[in-house]
Amino acid sequence: MARSGKTTVFNALTGAHAAVGAYGSRDANVAVIKVPDARVDRLSEIHKPKKKTYAEIEFLDIAPNEAADQDKALDSAALTVLKNTDALVHVVRAFKNDTVTHPMDSVNSVRDVRALEEELQLVDLIIIERRIERLDKERRHDKEYEIMQRCKEHLENGAPLRSLALDAHDTGILRSYTFLSQKPLMVLGNYGDECIGNADPAGLDAVTQALGLFHIDFCGAMEMEVTQLPEEDRASFREELGLGGESKTLFVQAAYDMLGLMSFLTAGEPEVRAWTIRKGTKAVDAAGVIHSDIQRGFIRAETVAYDDFMESGSMVKAKEKGKVRLEGKEYIVQDGDILLFRFNV
Ligand SMILES: Nc1nc2c(ncn2[C@@H]2O[C@H](COP(=O)(O)OP(=O)(O)OP(=O)(O)O)[C@@H](O)[C@H]2O)c(=O)[nH]1
Ligand SMILES: [Mg+2]
Numbered sequence: 001m002a003r004s005g006k007t008t009v010f011n012a013l014t015g016a017h018a019a020v021g022a023y024g025s026r027d028a029n030v031a032v033i034k035v036p037d038a039r040v041d042r043l044s045e046i047h048k049p050k051k052k053t054y055a056e057i058e059f060l061d062i063a064p065n066e067a068a069d070q071d072k073a074l075d076s077a078a079l080t081v082l083k084n085t086d087a088l089v090h091v092v093r094a095f096k097n098d099t100v101t102h103p104m105d106s107v108n109s110v111r112d113v114r115a116l117e118e119e120l121q122l123v124d125l126i127i128i129e130r131r132i133e134r135l136d137k138e139r140r141h142d143k144e145y146e147i148m149q150r151c152k153e154h155l156e157n158g159a160p161l162r163s164l165a166l167d168a169h170d171t172g173i174l175r176s177y178t179f180l181s182q183k184p185l186m187v188l189g190n191y192g193d194e195c196i197g198n199a200d201p202a203g204l205d206a207v208t209q210a211l212g213l214f215h216i217d218f219c220g221a222m223e224m225e226v227t228q229l230p231e232e233d234r235a236s237f238r239e240e241l242g243l244g245g246e247s248k249t250l251f252v253q254a255a256y257d258m259l260g261l262m263s264f265l266t267a268g269e270p271e272v273r274a275w276t277i278r279k280g281t282k283a284v285d286a287a288g289v290i291h292s293d294i295q296r297g298f299i300r301a302e303t304v305a306y307d308d309f310m311e312s313g314s315m316v317k318a319k320e321k322g323k324v325r326l327e328g329k330e331y332i333v334q335d336g337d338i339l340l341f342r343f344n345v
Helices: 006-014 038-047 076-083 109-137 143-156 168-175 204-211 220-227 231-241 247-259 283-290 292-296 306-312 315-320
Strands: 029-034 051-053 056-061 088-093 185-190 214-218 261-267 271-278 298-305 325-327 337-343
Touching: 006 029, 006 056, 006 088, 006 185, 006 220, 006 247, 038 051, 038 261, 038 271, 038 306, 088 109, 109 143, 109 185, 109 204, 143 168, 185 204, 185 247, 204 214, 214 247, 220 231, 247 261, 271 283, 283 292, 283 298, 283 337, 292 298, 292 337, 298 306, 306 315, 306 337
Parallel strands: 051 271, 088 185, 185 214, 261 337
Antiparallel strands: 029 056, 261 271, 298 325, 298 337
């Protein structure tokens, strides 16, 4: 929704300096953040690599809908951007600020959460109805038709597609549509400093729980201020403001949980690096994230858990203690595994 603090939150999380309050700018802001990971830092202290590489997340901050019909948050430009994302973050206004008008004239975070959910569902429903019409015309009453009917019914009952049970085959058929209500969605309550220290002042816990959505609270304006300070001053400033833990880390954690992601690590003298994969990924597919040659020529993955490695202090000691395993293609990689792939090309 317009003026909820999207660009402010975007700046806070990415360290970018996109113009805040720039109503009517049409292009999306784009920035990449490095995923904070203490394991990468600790391993780098040990290996002293030439290069230290964190996992990355790309953020898009979409422009608001400045069309006359202001109760719609999304216009066609915004929809096009959103379709190509892995997940959505709904920045919901919870801050008070008399100089910033709310598109619906009053601040009501619970209403806004529901409104966007309904809007996403409606966008999908329109596409599905058109598709069904088309299939009817062509008399193609096939598997796709059947799934479209199920989706339609589900949406008409007021539920998002992300809560529809689908098998792998159905998911495949729906994939190219990139339905918005099927994407994971995180509600980010954007609070002003008047809310620091209060528990859930806008009542977002209950509504997000009822809708099955992830939810975090965030102090956009304050966090942006902190991000724009020199690194060494940030911690003490956070403490002074009562901002608590590192909110970028909390945000990334929530995003990883929501998407079912985790990291494995590679560590050596040239580079220490974190790689992002889905939970449940096999070793051979994890290899493919690094390079298709390593996947194709996969022989074994030398594997040690991060904690075991740290306890041992070095690879040699970890081997002596029997903490290093040789895993095959089917091994399910665990969060924090340090992997060294043996391969043949
Ligand atoms: N008091 C207060 N003001 C805020 C907060 N977050 C954003 N604002 C103000 O709200 C206005 C809009 O902020 P933006 O970050 O541009 O919001 P946006 O959602 O990107 O706005 P559009 O892109 O125009 O839809 C600016 O004047 C911000 O200073 C906050 O946490 N507290
Ligand atoms: Mg903006």
